[in-house]
Amino acid sequence: MMAVDQTLVHKWERRQKELRAQCEDADRLDFEYRADNGAFVGLERVGGIDISYPRGNSGNQDLAVVALVVLSFPRLEVLYEQCVEITIDVPYVAGFLAFREAAAYKQVFSELFRSQPELMPQVVLVDGNGMLHPRRFGSACHVGVELDIPTVGVAKNFLHIDDMAGRDARSIKHEFRCGVSEMELVGRSGTCYGMAVAPQGQAAVNPVFVSSGHRVSLQTAVGLVRSCSLHRVPEPIRVADQRSRVGARMIEQRSAQEPTKPSEAYESPNSSTVDGGCTRSYS
DNA sequence: GCGACAG
């Protein structure tokens, strides 16, 4: 366990507070969600983003692969996909995931905007939490505010929030095992942070944790996740996860061949340095 | 003080 730089964390806390002031929790979209029949009117493209890491990373200069995919709606067919290799020099600290991953997300979105702006998604599902966060500002909110795009947070694991009325990952899983398929995550203060959802609505046991990111209400967020789910994890994120994992494995294989540490001997072909990292993209 | 803690 590496020690956490508290000075850095304090800086991050201030930054989260600043950005949170710009976060919108009501729908501000170019499509409409009809809660009564669960239909989405005018929605054609949903995005998904995720990052994978190859095993055996050094620790402070982590190689990683960020993936951005855009799927058609409601067919959920891949319209666009892009993976970019990056190096991340920011440590992971629970509650501050965005500081580690947001820069990479910004990068793939700028590439999409540059090359195929017409494929820009109307809403993006982010692998991580939105307002279901200790300070109500998870990575989905962070990314949404910085890029000013509608985002939804979808986490596979429960992030502990002390205001959550005695609930923990274990008790929640237990309830779903007993037939519950949807469960509001309400804090002691009465605040609803998000919702645990079993997309199939059947005997599914493992819920995903949905929360609004930026410009998307929780109700719309949950409707979207349900409409995009063929499996436990909604397709946009599932595909992004799959693609970025392929990239991470490629890095593993490459480093298994190359002699030990060519160091500054030569540069990897096709690489470029962008804003704090060496990158390589492929599609 | 110790444990818990998205990816």
Next chain:
DNA sequence: ATCTTGTCGC
């Protein structure tokens, strides 16, 4: 996030 085999079920 990543390290990991078999195994139960549709």
